[in-house]
Amino acid sequence: MFDQLTGRLGKAIAALRGRGRLSEDNIAETLREVRIALLEADVALPVVKTFIEAARTRALGAEVAASLSPGQALIGILHKELVSVLGGSAAGFALNVTPPLVVLLAGLQGAGKTTTAAKLARWLITTHRKRVLLVSTDIRRPAAILQLERLAAQVQADFFPVPAGAAPVAIAAAALEQARRGVYDVLIVDTAGRLHVDAELMAEAQAIDNAVAAHQRLFVVDAMAGQDALNAAKAFSATLELTGVILTKADGDARGGVALSVRQVTGKPIVFLGVGEKSEALEPFDPERVAQRILGMGDVVALVESVQRNIDTGEAERLARKVAGGKRFDFTDLRSQLEQVRRMGGMSAVMDKLPSQMAGKGMAPDQADLQVRRQIAMIDSMTPGERRTPALIDGSRRRRIARGAGAQVQDVNRLLKQFQDMQRMMKQLKGGPLRRLLGGLKGGFPGAT
Ligand SMILES: Nc1nc2c(ncn2[C@@H]2O[C@H](COP(=O)(O)OP(=O)(O)OP(=O)(O)O)[C@@H](O)[C@H]2O)c(=O)[nH]1
Numbered sequence: 001m002f003d004q005l006t007g008r009l010g011k012a013i014a015a016l017r018g019r020g021r022l023s024e025d026n027i028a029e030t031l032r033e034v035r036i037a038l039l040e041a042d043v044a045l046p047v048v049k050t051f052i053e054a055a056r057t058r059a060l061g062a063e064v065a066a067s068l069s070p071g072q073a074l075i076g077i078l079h080k081e082l083v084s085v086l087g088g089s090a091a092g093f094a095l096n097v098t099p100p101l102v103v104l105l106a107g108l109q110g111a112g113k114t115t116t117a118a119k120l121a122r123w124l125i126t127t128h129r130k131r132v133l134l135v136s137t138d139i140r141r142p143a144a145i146l147q148l149e150r151l152a153a154q155v156q157a158d159f160f161p162v163p164a165g166a167a168p169v170a171i172a173a174a175a176l177e178q179a180r181r182g183v184y185d186v187l188i189v190d191t192a193g194r195l196h197v198d199a200e201l202m203a204e205a206q207a208i209d210n211a212v213a214a215h216q217r218l219f220v221v222d223a224m225a226g227q228d229a230l231n232a233a234k235a236f237s238a239t240l241e242l243t244g245v246i247l248t249k250a251d252g253d254a255r256g257g258v259a260l261s262v263r264q265v266t267g268k269p270i271v272f273l274g275v276g277e278k279s280e281a282l283e284p285f286d287p288e289r290v291a292q293r294i295l296g297m298g299d300v301v302a303l304v305e306s307v308q309r310n311i312d313t314g315e316a317e318r319l320a321r322k323v324a325g326g327k328r329f330d331f332t333d334l335r336s337q338l339e340q341v342r343r344m345g346g347m348s349a350v351m352d353k354l355p356s357q358m359a360g361k362g363m364a365p366d367q368a369d370l371q372v373r374r375q376i377a378m379i380d381s382m383t384p385g386e387r388r389t390p391a392l393i394d395g396s397r398r399r400r401i402a403r404g405a406g407a408q409v410q411d412v413n414r415l416l417k418q419f420q421d422m423q424r425m426m427k428q429l430k431g432g433p434l435r436r437l438l439g440g441l442k443g444g445f446p447g448a449t
């Protein structure tokens, strides 16, 4: 997500290199580039206008410290404006209501409502230990109810069996009754989608909401639907008093226009991002982090969080402490990182979050996954001493390691180079980011309240 925007913003900022100070001229010039970048990313026009004006005011104002280079100053300004356009602080997902918390998911056909219902259930179960009941009110598409039932079983949520012949409102009411009786923490109500926004769809969603008095009415929208998504969001927002938006298929969206527009267009915050088809591919939305990601600073924190959630907290913490304590990052550490990447569902899930220079730009995800497996094999072919002290690996050892792993010498060279880069990065991380990361590991999940 945002790849294209990241590239263009990077270029606009790079053009400032060598300039002494921000001036009216070079601000105007750079913001012209930024404007084009935003428009190409399919950000809604009014949002682009506000953004550029705010950035211009900030850049011309007194906020720019003289000690910063123009590029740095502008990154700071763009970062602030991006955070603001993305909604400021993380909206969070309020869990502090008298149970059952009722969540209603609405949206157009194929937006990802049913998938998201299961993802949300999984997130509530695994990160908050909630008891979750799922119900589908989609009686139009014959397979819809079965689809949710299967997904519920996968994420170990309970499923409310739909009484034969019942209407959507009656189903929702019966499910709420069951959620109360069964002392569930959360009831998630999936609804039917329609190809276009129409009165009947709205009326049905509203009637279901009246029956269950949902605490959260979330609009599920496909990031790739562009301006159509925004129009639908506006229509739903008007009728249903949405509390927030879940943006799905962010993994397939290279432009990010909807993410950057939806807050201003609907006034509702993005609460989660859907980043894949699997039930764990859901991320709480944090404007601060997303803004960093857009500017290409990468998001090491999100990466570690996702590692933590999906696998091995102890390991991430051990590594963070080791590096923070001034110990060297060695090949054994790299191997365990690669192993975690592999277990997390492969590089494709992770690439988005890495700083752009690390992510191996332009590589297809499955090619990257193959490379991860090969890198692990190469590290396995090293001796323990070599893993600790890579300088021991001379030419003939490189050939042996390559042979042992079924790889080429160039692959080993590349791995060594990459390792050096990572070691350098770990050193840089030793200050602020790492401490933040350690705090995050102790403090649980910042997206939830
Ligand atoms: N890549 C990707 N695919 C997704 C994501 N969310 C949903 N999908 C896919 O989108 C398709 C539609 O998802 P559903 O959950 O059935 O959508 P729906 O809104 O319930 O559709 P209707 O019930 O027909 O209105 C499925 O193939 C999902 O796997 C996501 O975040 N990323």
Ligand SMILES: [Mg+2]
Pocket: 113, 114, 115, 138, 144, 190, 191, 192, 193
């Ligand atoms: Mg559905």
